[in-house]
Each structure stands twice: as C-alpha cells, then as structure tokens.
Amino acid sequence: MSSLTHVRRRNSSAWLIPNDGTRTNHQLRRDMRRFDDTDEVDLVVVGCGAGGSVLMQRLARAGWRVVGFDAGPFWDPDDDWVSDEAGSHDLYWTDPRVTAGENPVVLGSNNSGRGVGGSMVHFAGYAPRLHPSDFSTYSNDGVGADWPISYRELAPYYQLIEEELPVAGEDWPWGEPHSYPHQAHPISGNGMVFQRGALELGIPVRVGPVAITNGRFGNRPHCIYRGFCLQGCKVNAKASPLITHVPDALAHGAEIRAKAMVSAVVVDDDSGRVTGVRYFQGGVERFQRAAMVAVCGYAIETPRLLLNSATKRWPQGLANDHDQVGRYVMVQGAPQAAGRFDDEIRMYKAPPPEVTTEAFYETDPTKPYQRGFSIQTVSPLPITWAEHVAAQGHWGPVLREYMRDYVHWATLGALCELLPLAENRVTLDEEADRYGLPVARFTYSYCDNDNQLIDAARQRQREILEAAGATEVIVIDRTAHLVGGARMSATPEAGVVDRDLRSWSIPNLYLVDGSVLPTQGSANPALTIMALAARAADRLITGQRGGITAQ
Amino acid sequence: MGRGILRRPAESGANTPGGLPSRFPGFDVLAEVDHWDAATVGTVLSRLTQPPALRFFSPDEEAVGRALFDQILDQRAEPKIPILDMVDARLAEGQTDGWHYADLPEDGEAFKRSFAALDEDAVDAYGVRFASLPWYDQTDLVQTVQDRDGDWHGLAAGDIWDLWSRYACTAFYSHPWAWNEIGFGGPAYPRGYKNLGINALEPWEAADQSDQDPVGRGEEIEQARRRHAEARTRELRSKDPTGPDGVGDRLSSDK
Numbered sequence: 001m002s003s004l005t006h007v008r009r010r011n012s013s014a015w016l017i018p019n020d021g022t023r024t025n026h027q028l029r030r031d032m033r034r035f036d037d038t039d040e041v042d043l044v045v046v047g048c049g050a051g052g053s054v055l056m057q058r059l060a061r062a063g064w065r066v067v068g069f070d071a072g073p074f075w076d077p078d079d080d081w082v083s084d085e086a087g088s089h090d091l092y093w094t095d096p097r098v099t100a101g102e103n104p105v106v107l108g109s110n111n112s113g114r115g116v117g118g119s120m121v122h123f124a125g126y127a128p129r130l131h132p133s134d135f136s137t138y139s140n141d142g143v144g145a146d147w148p149i150s151y152r153e154l155a156p157y158y159q160l161i162e163e164e165l166p167v168a169g170e171d172w173p174w175g176e177p178h179s180y181p182h183q184a185h186p187i188s189g190n191g192m193v194f195q196r197g198a199l200e201l202g203i204p205v206r207v208g209p210v211a212i213t214n215g216r217f218g219n220r221p222h223c224i225y226r227g228f229c230l231q232g233c234k235v236n237a238k239a240s241p242l243i244t245h246v247p248d249a250l251a252h253g254a255e256i257r258a259k260a261m262v263s264a265v266v267v268d269d270d271s272g273r274v275t276g277v278r279y280f281q282g283g284v285e286r287f288q289r290a291a292m293v294a295v296c297g298y299a300i301e302t303p304r305l306l307l308n309s310a311t312k313r314w315p316q317g318l319a320n321d322h323d324q325v326g327r328y329v330m331v332q333g334a335p336q337a338a339g340r341f342d343d344e345i346r347m348y349k350a351p352p353p354e355v356t357t358e359a360f361y362e363t364d365p366t367k368p369y370q371r372g373f374s375i376q377t378v379s380p381l382p383i384t385w386a387e388h389v390a391a392q393g394h395w396g397p398v399l400r401e402y403m404r405d406y407v408h409w410a411t412l413g414a415l416c417e418l419l420p421l422a423e424n425r426v427t428l429d430e431e432a433d434r435y436g437l438p439v440a441r442f443t444y445s446y447c448d449n450d451n452q453l454i455d456a457a458r459q460r461q462r463e464i465l466e467a468a469g470a471t472e473v474i475v476i477d478r479t480a481h482l483v484g485g486a487r488m489s490a491t492p493e494a495g496v497v498d499r500d501l502r503s504w505s506i507p508n509l510y511l512v513d514g515s516v517l518p519t520q521g522s523a524n525p526a527l528t529i530m531a532l533a534a535r536a537a538d539r540l541i542t543g544q545r546g547g548i549t550a551q
Numbered sequence: 552m553g554r555g556i557l558r559r560p561a562e563s564g565a566n567t568p569g570g571l572p573s574r575f576p577g578f579d580v581l582a583e584v585d586h587w588d589a590a591t592v593g594t595v596l597s598r599l600t601q602p603p604a605l606r607f608f609s610p611d612e613e614a615v616g617r618a619l620f621d622q623i624l625d626q627r628a629e630p631k632i633p634i635l636d637m638v639d640a641r642l643a644e645g646q647t648d649g650w651h652y653a654d655l656p657e658d659g660e661a662f663k664r665s666f667a668a669l670d671e672d673a674v675d676a677y678g679v680r681f682a683s684l685p686w687y688d689q690t691d692l693v694q695t696v697q698d699r700d701g702d703w704h705g706l707a708a709g710d711i712w713d714l715w716s717r718y719a720c721t722a723f724y725s726h727p728w729a730w731n732e733i734g735f736g737g738p739a740y741p742r743g744y745k746n747l748g749i750n751a752l753e754p755w756e757a758a759d760q761s762d763q764d765p766v767g768r769g770e771e772i773e774q775a776r777r778r779h780a781e782a783r784t785r786e787l788r789s790k791d792p793t794g795p796d797g798v799g800d801r802l803s804s805d806k
Contacts, residue, residue: 078588078590079590080590081590082588082590082591082594082595082738083587083588083591083737083738083739083740084591084594084595084725084738085721085724085725086721086722086725087591087594087595087725089646092648092649093649094646094647094648094649094650095649096649096650096651096657097649097650097651098650098651098652098653099650099651099652099653100652100653100654101653104652104653106650107648107649107650108648108649108650109648186747187747188744188747188748189747189748189749189750189751192748192749193749224739224740224741224742224743224744225743225744225745225747226739226740226742226743226744227739227744228738228739228740234588234740234741235740235741235743341749343749343750344749344750344752344758344759345749346734346736346751346752346756348735348736349736349739349744349746349747349751350744350747381735382724382725382729382730382733382735383720383721383724383725385724386720386721386723386724387717387720390716390717390720393697395622395623395693395697395716396622396623396624396625396690397625397775397778398775399623399624399625399720400624400625400732401775403724403729403732403733404574404732404733405733406733406734406735407733407734407735407759408759441653
C-alpha cells in the first residue's frame with residue numbers, strides 16, 4: 001500500500017476529523033469563519049456535493065473567500081445517520097418534482113442527495129474513471145458528443161482525487177490501465193458469486209474500485225463491513241465530501257451556510273455579470289454579494305436554478321442563450337439481476353460495492369448497438385429487495401415467501417451508457433415548492449440504442465448468475481445516477497459552459513457539478529465530477545493573477 | 552434499554568408478523584439492541600411503540616387502506632405490523648419521496664383518490680364497501696387493479712400499483728418483526744461484520760433451517776399459490792353455494 005501522507009499537504013481533511021471514535025470536528029464548525037451578506041465574497045458555491053465541495057476546498061486553500069450554500073443540513077454522522085433504510089429518508093432530495101416522459105425516472109433516494117456532502121453521502125462508493133473513449137464518442141461511434149477536453153487533460157485530477165478519497169481496488173485493466181492507492185477489500189458472498197459466474201464464462205472481473213478506506217487514513221478508520229453504505233457511512237470509512245474536502249475548506253476559512261436554499265442567481269443586466277445569490281434561511285429571503293457564483297446543484301437543480309433566475313436580458317433563464325439549459329440530461333440504464341442459491345449468501349453483509357467488470361464498456365463492432373455497459377455487485381437491503389420482488393408482479397403470500405428467502409439471493413447491477421438526447425430535459429412545471437419557486441419537470445424517454453443496451457445488460461447478468469449456479473433469476477429494470485443538463489461544449493451554441501466550466505454567456509458564472517458532462521460512459525459519476533471540479537479550480541487559481549473578476 | 556417493554560407482542564411470545572414460525576428459529580434481531588448505536592436504536596425501537604393517532608386519512612380511507620395493505624403484505628392474523636398507521640404518519644409529516652409521476656397527483660392525493668376508487672369498485676361488484684368484503688373477495692379486487700392496463704378511475708393503474716406496493720413494503724420491511732422473518736441481521740454499527748462469505752455466519756446470526764427441506768424454491772412458491780387458491784375456493788363455497796364462478800362472473804361483467 002502506498003503511503004498517502006503526502007495527501008495531507010494538499011488536503012488535510014482526514015486529519016481534521018476526530019480520532020476518538022466520534023466522527024465530527026465540532027470545534028472546527030463552531031469556529032468557522034462567517035461572512036456578512038454585504039461582504040462581496042470571492043465565490044459563492046451553490047450546493048456542497050461532489051463538485052461544490054472540491055471547488056470550495058481548492059479555492060479556500062488558495063486564499064479565496066468562499067461561502068458554500070446547501071439547502072439541507074450540515075450532517076453529523078454520529079447523531080444524524082442510522083443503520084436503517086427507512087430511517088435514512090432525510091438524506092434524499094424530497095422536495096416536489098414531476099417525473100414524465102415515456103420512461104419516467106424514479107428520483108429521491110434513487111439519485112438525489114440533500115445536505116452537505118450531497119449524493120455522495122448515500123452513493124454506494126464505486127469510484128471508477130471514465131475511459132479515454134468516453135471523451136470522443138461522436139467521432140468514434142457516431143453517437144453522443146465529443147467533450148471539449150480530453151481524457152489526458154483530466155487524468156492527473158483523477159489520480160489526485162483517488163488519493164484524497166482514497167480509492168481501494170485491484171490494478172485496473174480497462175480504459176487507461178492504472179492502480180489504486182488502497183488495496184482491494186475482502187469480499188462477501190455476493191462478490192464471490194459474481195467472481196464464480198464470471199470465471200465460468202471467461203469474463204474478467206476486478207475487486208473495486210471503491211472509495212472506502214482499507215486501512216487507516218488520517219483519522220478515518222478502516223471499513224467495518226456493516227453494509228449500510230447507502231444510508232450514510234457512520235464509520236467515516238466511505239468517502240463523501242463531508243469528510244474528504246469540507247473539513248479542509250473550513251480550516252482554510254470557507255463558510256458553509258447549511259439549510260439555506262438559494263432561490264436565484266442574481267445578475268445585473270446592464271453589466272451582464274452575476275452580483276450574488278438570493279436565498280432563504282429561516283424563512284427570511286436574503287441576498288449574499290459575490291464576485292463569482294458557481295452553481296453546483298447537480299443535473300436537475302442546477303438547470304432549475306438557472307431557469308428560475310431569468311431576467312429581462314436572459315428571459316429564458318441564465319446562460320440559456322441557445323436553449324441548451326436543461327437539455328441532454330442522462331441517467332444510466334441500470335437493470336439488476338438477482339439469483340437464488342441453495343447456499344446462504346447474506347448479501348447485506350459487507351459494502352454493496354465489491355466487484356466490477358468493464359469488459360462490455362466499449363463499442364463492440366459485432367453488436368447492433370453503440371457503446372456499452374458495466375456490471376457491478378449491488379446488495380439490496382430488505383426494503384429495496386422488496387422492490388425487486390414486487391417488480392416481478394408478486395404480492396400477498398407469494399411476496400412474503402420470496403422475502404423469507406432473502407438470505408439465499410445474490411444481486412448484480414448494470415450501468416448502461418444511455419445516450420444524451422435533447423428532449424431528455426429539465427423544464428419548469430406549473431407546480432411550485434414551499435418557497436413559491438416552480439419545481440423541476442424531468443422528462444425522459446429511451447432511444448433504440450438505449451433499449452438494446454439495457455436488453456444486453458439484462459441478458460449478460462442473467463448468464464453470469466446462471467453460470468454461478470443460480471436456480472432462479474429475477475430481473476428488475478431501473479435507472480441510476482443523473483448527469484448532464486448544462487453540458488460543456490467547444491462552441492457556445494452547443495452547450496452551456498466552456499472547457500473550464502465557465503458559462504458561455506456570463507463571465508463570472510460557473511457550473512461545477514455533474515450537469516456539465518456531455519456523455520456519461522458506464523461509470524458511476526462521482527469521481528469524474530470531483531476531478532472536473534479539481535481541474536476547474538486549478539484553472540481559476542492559475543488565472544487569478546489577472547484578477548479573479550477579469551474577463 | 553427497555554427492551555422487555557418494547558419487544559411486544561409479549562402476550563403471544565412471538566416476534567414475527569402474525570406470530571408465524573420462522574425459518575430462523577431462535578433468531579431475534581431485537582436481542583442485539585445493546586450492540587447498536589443510540590441514534591439507530593431510537594429510530595428502530597420507535598416502530599415498536601404504539602403508532603400515533605391517525606392524522607392524514609379519514610375513517611373511510613383508513614378502512615380501505617388497512618384492508619388493502621394487509622392484502623399486499625398478506626397480514627391475516629395479529630400481531631400485525633401497522634402499515635396503514637406508518638403510511639399515515641409519513642403522509643401527515645410530508646415524508647414523501649417528493650417526486651410524483653406526471654400522470655398522478657402528489658402521493659397523499661393519489662392515495663386518497665385510489666382508496667375511494669377501490670371502495671367504488673367494491674360497491675359496484677359486491678354491493679358492500681371494500682373493508683367489509685371477505686378476504687378472498689378483497690384479493691380478487693386488488694388483483695383486478697394490478698391486472699389493469701392504463702386508466703382506472705382517472706388514475707394510471709400501473710403507477711397506483713407502484714405507489715401502493717412501494718409505501719406498503721417500505722413500512723412492512725422497516726419493522727424488526729419482518730427482519731426476524733427473513734433472517735436479516737439488522738443494524739450493524741458499531742459492531743460491523745467479521746465473517747464474510749458464502750454460508751458464513753456471525754455467532755449471533757441463525758442459519759436458515761428450511762435448507763433441510765428438499766422442496767425446490769419454485770415448487771414451494773407454487774404450493775403457497777395452491778394453498779391460496781384452495782382456501783379461496785373453500786371460503787367462497789361457504790359464502791355462496793353457487794361457487795366461485797358466480798362471483799367471477801359478477802366481477803367480469805362489471806369490467
């Protein structure tokens with residue numbers, strides 16, 4: 001295992017949390033710097049998740065005066081999180097939203113976070129990189145879009161973030177081959193079933209990559225394999241910005257303003273520049289001045305905020321000069337297959353993320369569809385497992401019978417690269433939230449390529465489970481993750497932000513989150529979002545000698 | 552910790568829904584409470600206390616909802632997990648999932664309207680309210696909703712089914728009695744797990760005893776279905792000498 005002590009010199013978060021068995025540095029939060037609304041801070045960050053927190057930490061270190069807003073709480077894992085599915089309801093974005101289209105996407109616990117740390121608080125922990133091919137799918141395969149940056153430009157930031165989380169896994173043979181700072185974790189019955197089936201079929205698999213400590217890291221302890229990764233890690237073993245970047249940001253003078261809902265990014269139409277944000281805190285609407293605003297609210301709330309911030313000069317929403325805001329939102333097709341074994345698998349033991357194959361990630365010229373999918377272990381807890389059983393049409397006594405058999409099942413999940421489509425988009429609904437702000441209406445429909453990929457992934461998972469000896473296989477169709485909605489582009493007409501994540505039309509407005517991804521690959525997006533934020537921060541810091549508000 | 556008080560129903564000595572014998576004899580997840588963290592203990596044990604008085608559903612809606620949720624989770628005998636009460640609390644407190652399908656109103660309204668629709672179907676088909684129907688007539692009516700494609704009383708039938716089963720299963724499988732029934736180890740912090748792997752148990756976990764039963768999984772399920780069908784026939788015969796077909800005709804002629 002490589003020594004990670006050098007990480008401390010650029011990000012001391014893991015050393016700033018307690019080592020006495022408690023999980024939160026309350027002193028650091030009590031002593032946090034606080035700005036006045038009338039202070040023109042250097043940067044306001046809207047949304048303290050994967051993108052916003054990394055940006056905040058980097059710029060605070062560089063001496064910027066930063067305030068991070070989050071609509072949700074500033075979590076304390078000891079008091080706020082529980083080892084319980086239903087009790088974790090508050091981790092999710094549960095403000096009203098409307099989901100529409102031919103394939104309406106389930107939101108809430110499926111893909112939307114709330115509170116400092118964002119969706120990474122409840123993500124499983126998978127932290128794969130994109131492949132080099134993901135950055136030019138249009139040129140290579142005639143589908144999707146080309147990114148305005150290359151894999152090569154992002155790769156150094158992947159490595160930095162992998163060290164800061166840190167990521168554990170076997171040496172990775174897919175995409176650009178690379179290794180991980182922490183060794184692969186031991187695996188449970190669920191992972192062993194996947195390995196056995198894959199070996200039988202000659203499909204290569206690897207353990208990892210998961211952003212879960214395997215060994216002590218700073219004051220963060222080793223994982224205890226309790227299995228509740230999706231309910232918030234009470235151990236501080238699984239990475240989320242709450243413990244990987246926020247502590248260092250606070251130590252460098254950033255302020256986090258939690259339970260503060262930003263209602264609009266405010267623009268001065270005459271100068272064409274952002275002047276700050278309006279926000280609700282404690283029921284009072286306030287205005288924070290800022291020299292620069294970075295919206296980091298993820299694929300639904302970022303477009304919604306831009307659309308809700310319309311002015312006379314931008315009547316269709318900020319930075320929406322070319323009708324690009326809210327378009328090309330993507331989810332991954334995520335069919336999951338479960339197999340029944342005479343042995344006891346007890347998939348609830350150990351983290352759900354264990355073993356992966358990316359053998360089907362790239363376009364296979366022998367197949368009728370473009371791009372591909374990955375397969376990973378997932379381990380539904382009882383309530384989620386009931387969704388699998390109910391999805392088969394079972395209810396009443398048959399549902400109960402299947403559920404009684406829980407300990408005998410192993411589950412795999414696929415991530416299919418659904419393509420970016422202009423009509424898969426976020427618009428404003430006539431319904432309003434408790435602040436009176438129009439809520440997001442999210443419309444989603446699959447294209448033919450999407451359906452073919454999902455079918456192929458479904459079939460491949462079934463084969464693996466059968467090869468492992470499953471006596472029965474059940475499959476459930478679902479989706480995972482959310483990216484796009486304000487994509488980066490090489491030209492102003494084709495997107496919302498440029499390669500440095502600066503909006504094309506407003507020079508001091510940045511978008512630093514998953515909404516900027518032009519394509520999504522078959523990789524879980526957290527690591528890529530963080531790497532993009534780290535790169536954007538570097539570009540800002542490099543440019544600051546010219547003055548942070550220079551155009 | 553007060554476990555003695557909270558491990559109801561003490562009167563039956565049972566710790567599973569309906570007091571049914573478990574495939575994991577001797578396993579009681581609540582025996583492990585002392586190994587859980589305080590926040591989790593508070594959350595889980597609160598489900599064993601008396602649920603608060605209903606605030607969201609009207610008495611008419613309550614009657615439909617109790618019967619419907621017991622159907623979906625096959626709760627035929629006490630002690631029951633109070634599904635309706637748990638759903639009522641969620642809706643009263645606005646603890647919904649937030650999002651809703653474009654062709655459904657928000658969750659609370661969708662429940663109210665769908666419960667009224669189920670009652671209407673019961674009156675149309677049998678002349679009595681849903682809650683007053685015998686168990687297997689309720690089963691038949693619920694099945695007609697699941698089988699329906701498209702519109703049902705102005706609601707998308709598939710989305711309503713999804714809503715019902717999602718809320719009912721979330722309530723039921725959040726309850727420690729249900730965990731005992733399925734052999735789930737429950738909360739695992741700060742202890743964690745030490746014995747990972749196939750057929751690997753912690754000292755406090757109990758092995759599934761039904762492995763000794765050679766009956767295959769599919770056949771077991773089919774047996775459950777047959778028991779269901781036979782019981783249904785018996786019940787219909789006792790109530791209606793013309794047999795189940797007569798009832799079926801009434802139902803289908805209504806479609």
